Amino acid sequence: MSNAANREEIVRKFLGSKVFDFNAFGKFVAENGASIASASESEFGFVVGNRFIRYCIPPVVEVEQGINPAAIRNEVTGR
Amino acid sequence: MPNLQDRTAAPGCNRIAAGAANPAEVAQDLRRRLQLAVRIAERTLQFLGKDGFDGAEVPDGNFAAEKPLAETAMLLYVAARYAPDAGTAAPLRDLVPYARSEQMRWDVVRYPSVCLQLATPHILLSALGHVDQDFDELLARSWSASARAGHEVVPYRELEVLWLHALWRRERPGPVCEEIARKTALGNPIDLLNGTRDDAYAHTHAPMYATNFGAWQVTLPRPSGEFLDEAGSVLARALVVEDYDLAGEALMAWPLLSSHWSPAAAFGFRVLASLEDKVGFLPAGRSASGRIRRLNGHDKTRCALATSYHTAYVMGMLCAVSLKDGMASPFDIAGAAYQMDLIEMLYAAIPRTGAHWENAFQSLDAREQMALAPFLLDVALIRSSRSGDAARMVHLLQTAITHGMAHTALCSQSAEYLSRLGAMVDGRHTVSRLSRA
Numbered sequence: 001m002s003n004a005a006n007r008e009e010i011v012r013k014f015l016g017s018k019v020f021d022f023n024a025f026g027k028f029v030a031e032n033g034a035s036i037a038s039a040s041e042s043e044f045g046f047v048v049g050n051r052f053i054r055y056c057i058p059p060v061v062e063v064e065q066g067i068n069p070a071a072i073r074n075e076v077t078g079r
Numbered sequence: 080m081p082n083l084q085d086r087t088a089a090p091g092c093n094r095i096a097a098g099a100a101n102p103a104e105v106a107q108d109l110r111r112r113l114q115l116a117v118r119i120a121e122r123t124l125q126f127l128g129k130d131g132f133d134g135a136e137v138p139d140g141n142f143a144a145e146k147p148l149a150e151t152a153m154l155l156y157v158a159a160r161y162a163p164d165a166g167t168a169a170p171l172r173d174l175v176p177y178a179r180s181e182q183m184r185w186d187v188v189r190y191p192s193v194c195l196q197l198a199t200p201h202i203l204l205s206a207l208g209h210v211d212q213d214f215d216e217l218l219a220r221s222w223s224a225s226a227r228a229g230h231e232v233v234p235y236r237e238l239e240v241l242w243l244h245a246l247w248r249r250e251r252p253g254p255v256c257e258e259i260a261r262k263t264a265l266g267n268p269i270d271l272l273n274g275t276r277d278d279a280y281a282h283t284h285a286p287m288y289a290t291n292f293g294a295w296q297v298t299l300p301r302p303s304g305e306f307l308d309e310a311g312s313v314l315a316r317a318l319v320v321e322d323y324d325l326a327g328e329a330l331m332a333w334p335l336l337s338s339h340w341s342p343a344a345a346f347g348f349r350v351l352a353s354l355e356d357k358v359g360f361l362p363a364g365r366s367a368s369g370r371i372r373r374l375n376g377h378d379k380t381r382c383a384l385a386t387s388y389h390t391a392y393v394m395g396m397l398c399a400v401s402l403k404d405g406m407a408s409p410f411d412i413a414g415a416a417y418q419m420d421l422i423e424m425l426y427a428a429i430p431r432t433g434a435h436w437e438n439a440f441q442s443l444d445a446r447e448q449m450a451l452a453p454f455l456l457d458v459a460l461i462r463s464s465r466s467g468d469a470a471r472m473v474h475l476l477q478t479a480i481t482h483g484m485a486h487t488a489l490c491s492q493s494a495e496y497l498s499r500l501g502a503m504v505d506g507r508h509t510v511s512r513l514s515r516a
Contacts, residue, residue, distance in 0.1 A: 003305055007491035011476050014494035020501040025469050028504045066366020073359035075371075075383030076391065077115065078122050 105408040109398040112355065113158055113165045116395020119360060120151045121170045123388040126377075128177040132385035134378065136370060140386070145186065145197060147388060148177050152200035154392045154399075157292045159207050161402040171209060178204055179214045187214075187221050192230035194221035195243040202247045218247070234262035235281045238288035246291070257298055260289050264309070266300035271312040271489045272464045272496055276325070279313050283328035286335040293335045293400045303336045305488070307344075312489040314347045315457035318436040321365045327351055327393035330409075334400040340407060342414035343454035346447070348401075349410055350439045351394060361394040363387065365434075412443065417452035419445065421482055425455035428471065429462055453484050460493050472497055 014020075100108075128151075131144040151174060158165045177183075178200030187194045195202070198218050201211065221227075232240065237259045245252045260266055264282040286306070289297050299306065310332040317326035326347055333344050340348070355361040363386065371382050401409050431437060436458075440448065456479055463471040472493055479485035 003302070004486035007488060008480070008486040010491040011480060011485040011494045014498050015473070015477060015480065017498075019505070020469065020473060020497055021505055022470055024504045025500065029467065067369050067372060069360075069362035069364075069367040069387070070358045072367055072371055072383040072387065075380045076119060076122070076360050076387045078118065 100408060100410065102408065105410065106402060108352075109402050109409075110162055110165060112352070112398040113162055113395045113402075115355075115360065116154060116391050116398070117158060117166050117170060119384075119388055119391045120154055120395075121173065122380075123147050123151060123384050124170060124173050124177060126381045126384050127388070128174075132381060134382055134385070142385075144177065145183070148174070148183075149196070149199035150389065150392055152178065152203040153292075154395050156203040156207060157396045157399045160292070160294060161399040165399070171204065171207060174200060175204060175209055175211075179211055184214065184217055187217055191221040191224035191226050192228065194218060194224075194227075195240055195247065198247075199243060202243050206246045206249075233281065234259055235264070235285040235288065238263060238285055242288040242291060251295065256289060257300065260285065260297070261300040263289075265289060265306060268305070268309050268488045268492075269313075271309060271316070271492055272461065276322075279317070279325055280328070282309065282313055283325065283331065286332055290335050292396075293337070293403055296337075299336075303338055307332055307336065307338055307341065309488050311341060311343045311454070312457050312461070312487070314343065315454060316461050318347060318350060319432075319434065319458055319461055321434050322363075323351060323354065323361055324363050324390040324393050327361065327390065327397045331397050331400055333409075334397075334403050334406050337403065337405060340409050340411070342412050342447075342450035343457070345409055345412040346436075346439070346443075346451055346454060348397075349412070350436045351397070352410070353439055354435050355394055360387065360391045363390040412447040412450055414450040416446065416449040417482065419449060421452055421478070422448050422455065424478070425452060425459055425475075428459045428475065429455065430466075452482065453487070456484055457487075457489055460489055464493065464496070469497060469500060 124147075127147045128144060131142050131146065133141045135141045151170070155167045155171055155174065159167045159171070183197065183201070186197045190197060195218075198214075201214050201218065205211070205215070238256070241252045241256055241259065263285040264278075265285045269278040269282050289295075289299075310329050314326055314329040317323070317329055330344055330347050330351070332338075333340050351361055368382065368386050371379055371386075374382055426440070440451070443451075456475060459475050460472060463469075463475060476485065476490060476494060476497075479487075479490050484490070
């Protein structure tokens, strides 16, 4: 079986098993708060590194009270 | 709902009418974008090449000069390879004194365990014909130090060291490259739902180093289609969170592996190109640092460049590798057409945030939108997962099975994730019921 077929089989097996109990999951979220089940919408994750492994990782941009990037076009491109 | 009647190109992409532009027009457009990045590189050298940047409010926003110097060298190296007429001669000459400054020599001598990384600009300049025997000898002394292997790195960074060493010694890496590649994202899928940004960068960088930015044909540890399937999900996630740096790097996978652009990849390219046209350069995200407003003159320019140059470089490199022989137009969204009902259902399942991809999608014609069902499924699954909406994830997986789209890594990882969640919740309630009894 190809890997693509394998992946589809994983989905089929999950859906066929009907193991996911929506009522139990809803109760779990209600008891523990929605935050435990959801992730931050604004971040991809986190970056860990030192000066060397940060090559090719972009500098951190502080976006609080951010501005339209078009406002810095002249500074970046020189025109 | 998708605007099915609007057949105009994405905002800012009027120069290229998708599917209609001839190869010469496409190549000209890519060169124009690359030349913009090269121009920004000249300014980056001018303003950040000597001292780097230390004006950020958070420590991670600061960097030494070696970072922009290495990245500038990479941009110019890729540009010179795929677009010799992109205007790299002047910035390459400008780079030489920075790349081989007294500070650089001192760093290479002092830190043998990272000497190749520090010497990145020197090595890439040498590969382009700007050699320096004295610097080479210093580097050789550092490379032969007993502490050479004293800095442990993750596998994709091993590939980077191998790539630099091969360029420095003017030889191909050999079988060891395939051994290391097996341990990277080239050999194993990353966690597409909940992986970190580091994981995503590991995914985007491994093919850059393994292929020498598309110049080497390599035997991958698994079919390239599997890797590109995951790259498509990394791209979708990057477009959702408006991380255009990562989106651009994810897109490079197609030309690096000499593969035809998928509909999602071509759409991703259109999103980035239209945003670049709208802003004047490709920004890192939706907003730039508000701190720039409080600065003037030289400091303002340095801050603007420090927070923007990297993503502009990524766009330039993407355009350069897209000029590889045999690559089709990255603007052309062509693929299997799914039913419009499905497109509408998937698009409706995605909460609007105002992200730029939404505007770009609205401006596509119906034929293009109908090729993007797998992309919309990826976005819908990612958004549902991030908001903890398990019921919607299950519904989306059922839809994927019905429409023959469930063979992706994101679908199988979603199913596995929901299975684990189900087992966890079920286990808790079993314990709870038993304790009550």
